[in-house]
Amino acid sequence: MARTADDTWGVGESVGATALGAAEWRARENVRPDRLFTDPYAQVFLDAVAVRGIPNSEFSEELMARLQETDPHVVRGVRAQQDYVASRTRWFDDFFSAATAAGIRQAVILAAGLDARAWRLQWLADAVVYEIDQPKVLEFKDETLRAHGAEPAVRRVSLPIDLRTDWPKALCEAGFDPALPTAWSMEGLLAYLPASAQELLLDRLHALSAPGSRIAVDALNAAFFRPENLTRLGSFFTEIRDVMIRNGGDLPDTPNLFFDEKRRELADWLREHGWRADELEVHDMMARYRRRAPIEDDAGVPHCVMVEGRLPR
Numbered sequence: 001m002a003r004t005a006d007d008t009w010g011v012g013e014s015v016g017a018t019a020l021g022a023a024e025w026r027a028r029e030n031v032r033p034d035r036l037f038t039d040p041y042a043q044v045f046l047d048a049v050a051v052r053g054i055p056n057s058e059f060s061e062e063l064m065a066r067l068q069e070t071d072p073h074v075v076r077g078v079r080a081q082q083d084y085v086a087s088r089t090r091w092f093d094d095f096f097s098a099a100t101a102a103g104i105r106q107a108v109i110l111a112a113g114l115d116a117r118a119w120r121l122q123w124l125a126d127a128v129v130y131e132i133d134q135p136k137v138l139e140f141k142d143e144t145l146r147a148h149g150a151e152p153a154v155r156r157v158s159l160p161i162d163l164r165t166d167w168p169k170a171l172c173e174a175g176f177d178p179a180l181p182t183a184w185s186m187e188g189l190l191a192y193l194p195a196s197a198q199e200l201l202l203d204r205l206h207a208l209s210a211p212g213s214r215i216a217v218d219a220l221n222a223a224f225f226r227p228e229n230l231t232r233l234g235s236f237f238t239e240i241r242d243v244m245i246r247n248g249g250d251l252p253d254t255p256n257l258f259f260d261e262k263r264r265e266l267a268d269w270l271r272e273h274g275w276r277a278d279e280l281e282v283h284d285m286m287a288r289y290r291r292r293a294p295i296e297d298d299a300g301v302p303h304c305v306m307v308e309g310r311l312p313r
């Protein structure tokens with residue numbers, strides 16, 4: 001179904017299905033002996049989805065073994081995508097750990113989805129983590145972790161609101177202090193926002209950022225919008241969806257959820273607004289964690305750039 005300006009969703013529906021997809025790759029990573037992080041909650045979400053009858057089609061190891069016989073390139077592409085999400089997760093974990101080590105006590109995770117950092121990372125004793133996402137996504141997350149008896153490792157505030165609306169008002173009403181330095185993250189979000197909504201979101205975030213604030217984003221750069229990247233990604237998502245449907249499951253029509261509208265380079269935007277910005281190209285980020293995929297297998301890796309910004313104190 002086409003996106004609209006005020007569409008909403010729960011997990012397993014529309015953009016909400018992508019939150020489940022990320023949880024699936026993290027659950028897979030969690031059982032690897034060489035895992036890049038520990039996230040026992042990802043599997044808890046997948047189990048809760050199964051119990052509630054929410055559609056979730058996993059690339060289980062059993063399915064991957066079957067596909068190895070018939071579609072080995074799909075298996076390689078899916079594994080590259082898993083490595084991408086695992087490396088990305090670790091990169092954002094490292095960002096928050098460094099912010100904590102620098103004494104930052106306030107964090108805002110924009111489009112938190114099923115990210116369990118508030119439960120699994122170490123935070124300062126008096127820190128607070130705000131998580132923003134669509135109401136039904138956070139409702140599922142909150143209920144699932146509560147039923148599992150999971151306690152956050154920090155004071156965590158769940159803020160169910162659409163990021164295209166006046167989220168700063170809701171954030172400040174929930175106790176956010178714009179006078180304190182903040183660690184902001186946007187992981188797996190920007191492709192699902194129109195360019196104008198991205199621009200507005202950045203303006204609002206900047207206005208709430210005290211000196212010493214930091215930001216981490218997987219940003220859509222010119223490489224992402226190259227027609228060959230969009231075609232490559234589109235074909236990959238279409239192919240894995242077809243394979244999943246042939247095997248009795250379903251997957252979201254991911255490229256149709258994207259707003260593939262060109263936008264300004266995030267690092268340039270940050271520098272123009274007084275931030276220092278460092279960029280790490282996606283393949284270099286994966287190489288940092290020893291997960292770089294061979295170029296012929298990296299169809300599921302979006303060509304994007306990891307941007308970390310810091311406002312001087």
Ligand code: SAM
Pocket residue numbers: 015016018019022023110111112113114115132133134137161162163164186187188189192193
């Ligand atoms: N950051 C999480 C992670 O990496 O696991 C989730 C990423 S998932 C690919 C995209 C997330 O963005 C979903 O949880 C979705 O609900 C959220 N999202 C996208 N557009 C949004 C909007 N306009 N308002 C609130 N949340 C949004």
